[in-house]
Amino acid sequence: MPRTFLPSFANTAELHAHQLKGLKWTVKHAYEGSEYYRRAMAQAGVTPDDIQSLDDIRRLPLTTADDLRAGYPYPLLSVPMSEVVRIHASSGTTGKRKILSYSQKDVDDWSYFFARCYEMAGLTTEDRVQIAVGYGIWTAGIGFQLGCERFGAMAVPVGPGNIDLHCEFLVDLQSTVMCCTGSMGLLMAEEVNRRGIRDKIALKKMIFGSERTSESMRQRIRQLLGLEQMFDIVGMTELYGPGTGQECTAHEGIHYWADYYILEMLDPTTLEPVPPGEIGEMVVTTLQKEAAPLIRYRTRDLTRLIDRPCSCGSILPLHDRLLGRSDDMIIFRAVNIYPGQIDSVLSRIDDIGSEYQISLDRREDGKDYMKLRVECCESSDKSEYPRIQAKVAAAVKKAVMVSCDVEVGEYGSLPRSDRKSKRVFDNRPTE
Numbered sequence: 001m002p003r004t005f006l007p008s009f010a011n012t013a014e015l016h017a018h019q020l021k022g023l024k025w026t027v028k029h030a031y032e033g034s035e036y037y038r039r040a041m042a043q044a045g046v047t048p049d050d051i052q053s054l055d056d057i058r059r060l061p062l063t064t065a066d067d068l069r070a071g072y073p074y075p076l077l078s079v080p081m082s083e084v085v086r087i088h089a090s091s092g093t094t095g096k097r098k099i100l101s102y103s104q105k106d107v108d109d110w111s112y113f114f115a116r117c118y119e120m121a122g123l124t125t126e127d128r129v130q131i132a133v134g135y136g137i138w139t140a141g142i143g144f145q146l147g148c149e150r151f152g153a154m155a156v157p158v159g160p161g162n163i164d165l166h167c168e169f170l171v172d173l174q175s176t177v178m179c180c181t182g183s184m185g186l187l188m189a190e191e192v193n194r195r196g197i198r199d200k201i202a203l204k205k206m207i208f209g210s211e212r213t214s215e216s217m218r219q220r221i222r223q224l225l226g227l228e229q230m231f232d233i234v235g236m237t238e239l240y241g242p243g244t245g246q247e248c249t250a251h252e253g254i255h256y257w258a259d260y261y262i263l264e265m266l267d268p269t270t271l272e273p274v275p276p277g278e279i280g281e282m283v284v285t286t287l288q289k290e291a292a293p294l295i296r297y298r299t300r301d302l303t304r305l306i307d308r309p310c311s312c313g314s315i316l317p318l319h320d321r322l323l324g325r326s327d328d329m330i331i332f333r334a335v336n337i338y339p340g341q342i343d344s345v346l347s348r349i350d351d352i353g354s355e356y357q358i359s360l361d362r363r364e365d366g367k368d369y370m371k372l373r374v375e376c377c378e379s380s381d382k383s384e385y386p387r388i389q390a391k392v393a394a395a396v397k398k399a400v401m402v403s404c405d406v407e408v409g410e411y412g413s414l415p416r417s418d419r420k421s422k423r424v425f426d427n428r429p430t431e
Contacts, residue, residue: 004119005112005113005115005119006116006119006314009259009315011315012315015258015259015315016054018259019054019258019259019262019287020053020054022286022287022288023051023262023285024048025287025288026286026287026288026289026293026295027041027048027051027060027295029290029293030295031047031048032078033077033078033079034076034077034078036067036075036076037076037078037293037295040061040063040295041060041061043061044059046060046061057262057264057285057296060285060295060296061295062271062296062297062298063076063295063298064298065298065300068098068099068100068238072096072097072099073096073099074099074101075099076292076293077101077291077292078290078292079101079103079291083103084101084291085102085103085107086102086107087100087102087137088100088102088138088139088237088241089138090237090238098237100238101291101292102240102291105288106240106290106291109260109288110240110241110243111146111150112150113257113260114143114146114148114243115147115148115150115151116246117233117243117246118147118148118151118153119151120231120246120247120248120255121231121246121247121249122249123177125151125153126153126176127177128173128174128176128177129148129154129155129156129175129176129177130156130158130169130170130177130178130179131144131145131148131155131156131157131158132158132159132160132166132178132184132188133160133179133184133209133210134159135159138237139235139237139240140210140241141159143240143241143243144179144242145157147243156169156173160181160184166188167188167191167195167197170192170197170201170202170203171197171200171201175201175202175203176202176203176204177203177207178203178207179206179209180206180208180209181209181211182208182211182212182213182218182221183211185206185208185213185217185221186221186354186355187416189221189225190412190416192224193224198226203225203227204227204229205228205229205230205231206221206225206227206230207230207233207246208230208231208232208233209233209235210242212321212322212340213230213232214343214344214346214354215344215347215348216347216349216352216353216354217347217354218230220353220354229249231246231247232246232254232321233245233246233247234246234254234256234301234322236299236301238294238297239261239286239299240289244256244261245257245319248310248312248314250311250312252306252312252318253318253319253320254303254318254321255310255318256316256317256318256319258317259287259316260286260289261287262284262285262287263282263283263284263305263317264282264284264285264296265278265280265281265282265304265319266281266283266298267280267281268300268326274304276304276305276306276307277304277306279304280302280303280304280305281298281299281300281301281302281326282299282301282303282319283296283297284296284297301322301324302325302326302340303319303321303322304320304323305317305320306319306320322340323340323341324338324339330358330424332360332368332402333367335400335401337400339424342372342396342399343356344399345395345399345400346395348395349392351377351380351384351391352374352375352392352408353374353375353376355374355375355414356372356373356374356423357372357424357425358370358371358372358373358423359372359373359425359427360424360425360428361428362428362429368428369405370404370405371404371405371406372396372404372406373406373409373414374388374408374409375408375412375414376388376408376409376410376411378411380411385408389406389408392406393406
């Protein structure tokens, strides 16, 4: 019988009992091991003895990315330095990088539940997994590789870029799965077709991480490569790395590993809980993390809880695909817009491709203007551009209640990326 990496809880009551035990352990461990957490809990007027139910998590203080940067270089450290076996870091776009420490148990746990991702995607040990994400200080590459090896499939650790090598290995090694960003997936799909090697490869599945993938992008990749299935995977450096949740083959949402962390969904402004089905910010509390545990960490990622069991039968709960980040919100003419909203609108328009760019500018009249650049489908003729422009502009205005100028270009006219695609360019002066 094949090994499973899925939990064996008989019901949600057993899962909740496991969570409460882990919550009590985490709070006590962090209180005793971390000066930062001890001080934060004292300011909040709470001690480990006050945590007697899962509802008591609301009594604990929130943790933010600024707290991690302020604790540089070893923020939230709750074990002796002699127990730290590895560090990883996130990108340092503002100030110091967020560096996270790992104990050996942290690394082992991470590889274990990452193996669960491959199981959720229906892989077997016969699969060959081509990894096209970054290696080094980042968590991406090594995370995908560790999970693959723990699961027992063959890892092909190419990394991002190097399209020639990726194409060569797809043909020569007959890789069956590719792990990449959605942007890299589209780039590879177009390149495979350009080189005429689709009938020479054995690729069946793609696992997308690091950025939101629109439905139109998925449809285009599926069309070009003839894939059986595609999956979104979630995660972040602070919460081990990628692999903390994934779609299963039923594709009804993203299962998150509630045996390793508690997920709250809070209104990003009021910080009050939002009910299932409503958009909120993901706030996570780890249950077993040793070196740098997280207590009510604000991820800034936006999604909604799905308050029903998945038809696959797993007891692990679901959240929706990520809709964007609360700190990526665009304020345009007093309207709050998330890029994911634009993405969702464009995915429903048949006449255009999956790539787009949003540019925001302030003109001499003092007003803000939005330009939306899109690509037409390969079969479209330039005579259709005016109709497509009007169709896109009307759809955007109906969805987000703002007007934008639409520019339609030929298919392939917008840049492709082997990592994340930059789609929003805010050129307005900073006040």
